[in-house]
Amino acid sequence: MTRAVAGANFHGASAFPSRSLEPAIMSEAPVTPALAGLTEEETRNVELAREYMRISYTPGKAGREAVVHLCAPGNIFTVPTTFPKVHTLEEYAEDHGKLMKQVNDLRLVSFDVIFAKADQVAIRYTAEGHHRGEPHGSIAPTGRKACWTAAALFRAKDGKLTAFIKEWNKLAMWEQLGWPTEECRSQQNASNS
Template structure:
């Protein structure tokens, strides 16, 4: 992990901001647009077409991620594997885990199967607010572990 002991005050504030967003967006029952709105700049942008196609803002991401967590109602971070901060940029690579024991996934009733996966969240902050979130996540391993239809992971549109 990168040395985070020599961060500027602003870099530490940006790291704290990104991690607070992630904490809320990854807390079952808490994740929602309203819950993260105070952390997000007007006109912010979410980029992650393979993650949740059609999601364009950080607030929308919190909403759709909250919906996912109705299915994986014990979803949690296992670890932050890499944390990197430079100026207005924050990168977090993390491992998460959850069990399909909540709501059905489409026609699939809760399976009780657990999945562990990794993803990367790249943030940009400006004036104490998040302006951009780029998410890199190959959800195929998660879907396979849960027994969900892998066709749902094929989101490329020509």
Template structure:
């Protein structure tokens, strides 16, 4: 692994640590890790979010509802040139604030997600693509499945 690939992994890990910390998940706290023209793509899970800062803000809102949400394991972490890919397992309980009008169910869920990142020559994130097992999570939490199965317009 090259020195730049190792640095890219550290940037991605820091971004994920901030995004999964209910006290720090915000656009302000990830701004130093992302390029100004970055893109976020997650059409089936966060269709209205288009950059990494907005994702951190939105994930912070989610964590107010699933207030014990955490990554339990990084299953795979691979870097090649300017790209980093990771797959991880997470869990959490809907014991916090209502989520999009859904009162706390008290139910716990476990799910997996994959994240693909691209970084520029300065080591800033330019692209983050996220795939997440939202349907499984929603089922376990007792959320309305219509929301999890909406097909976004492309």
């Protein structure tokens, strides 16, 4: 089965565009579009991944304890260029919570594309926020706004998330907020300088 979503073709996967999420909705359950063509397992996995994202992107709520019930023991998180010392989904939620103390109105604007196949879920999303919270290192809050996109690739088993690969280039966010772009270099590139 092939379905066109947002101008792209996904072969062998059920796909659907998602609706924008208003800020008030983020404190509640996100709007769920029809999950046409998905199996019951795929639908459950999509909702599991969306719940993890909703919690991880809610200022004041994101943290290890807030997501532990969604995560399988021994789970894996991978995104070496932006969170090189983070290795589990719980650690990511905790670290992301620290970032949201600086960008304290950070929010998911929309789930742009979501698709699922068996135990895998892919979400492309848009997020935004202002640097109005705590300082970023020695940089006082700039008040500047940033808007960026990223992709989250999840794997689930028995109602728990077992893996999360985040595809995100934080350079766009850092530039928009006026933060030092050298912080965006991968550890390998930084050590070669």
